[in-house]
Amino acid sequence: MTGILLFIGIMQATGFLDVIVRDIVLWGNKLGGGPGVCTAGGIAAGVIGALTGFTQPVITAVITGPAAVKLGVDPNKVAGIQAHAGHIGNLAGFTHPTQVAILATAGIGYGLFNVLGLIAALSIFFMSYVRVIYDMHKRGVTVSEEDRIAVMEEIKNKEYKTTSGKAFFPFLVLLIGFICGLPIFLVGLVSALVVMILAHKDMKSAEQTMMQGVGLIATPLVATIGFLFMSTVIKQIGLVDTISTFASPMLSFSPVIVMFCVAFVTGFMT
Structure with missing residues (x-):
């Protein structure tokens, strides 16, 4: 970059x-x-x-x-x-x-x-x-x-x-x-x-x-750090396990759709 x-x-x-x-x-x-x-x-x-x-x-x-x-x-x-x-x-x-x-x-x-x-x-x-x-x-x-x-x-x-x-x-x-x-x-x-x-x-x-x-590198660099910080917090508070429990039926049906939904929500929030 x-x-x-x-x-x-x-x-x-x-x-x-x-x-x-x-x-x-x-x-x-x-x-x-x-x-x-x-x-x-x-x-x-x-x-x-x-x-x-x-x-x-x-x-x-x-x-x-x-x-x-x-x-x-x-x-x-x-x-x-x-x-x-x-x-x-x-x-x-x-x-x-x-x-x-x-x-x-x-x-x-x-x-x-x-x-x-x-x-x-x-x-x-x-x-x-x-x-x-x-x-x-x-x-x-x-x-x-x-x-x-x-x-x-x-x-x-x-x-x-x-x-x-x-x-x-x-x-x-x-x-x-x-x-x-x-x-x-x-x-x-x-x-x-x-x-x-x-x-x-x-x-x-x-x-x-x-x-x-x-100097433009500051924006994507901060974004990357933010993503890493957010993912660590989500993992540490146990949210991943909670979500997987609810999502397991859908995962067995179509994991691609689940990944798309997660990507959509994440993109919208960030």
Whole structure:
């Protein structure tokens, strides 16, 4: 997580991430107007969250959200789709506390679990995309081509500090290193240094921005400690034995359903 957050920190500070989000908006618009914009933004935030262990929909939503609303999507549904980013972070990632807890409980490792999780998460995005389109038709919302072009031009005409090629290149370095199985901390650090070089940023200020990114680790770290603390308390007070007594009939019938119910209640509470 630290290695990746070094990278994310300097990507944000140098404006490289803004360029990537801009391209995501433009791509999402071509995919399907407002619904495509917010869906693409949510997926992009989820991918970043899968790498960092800390899914921040706001990273992309700050741009994709207003654009999707201007393109006719209901604000509440825009927020809902962006929030689905957490599903990719939880299911298809490699460092999220929730996913680590699931792997430890189920006694399995990374691999097919992540592939199936990504399929499930993308299915949620697809169904949300379809429902938003249906909602717009139901409400009689239509966006003219002129209005769509105006929204896209507004985003294009903002001042950006780099080009798309430079912005995506460090991400490419990160993904190649990740896929090759190199130590993720070193991959994140090297990718951050690539950003520093491409952005012509001096080493001292680059270090500061990297450390600001690392500061984001506080949230998932505290969450993990909270989960461990809660599970220990539950075990010590005997709640596990009490629950198992009531749940034993259902466990003999369908343990998968029981695990789903427990996961649902735990996710809702935490």
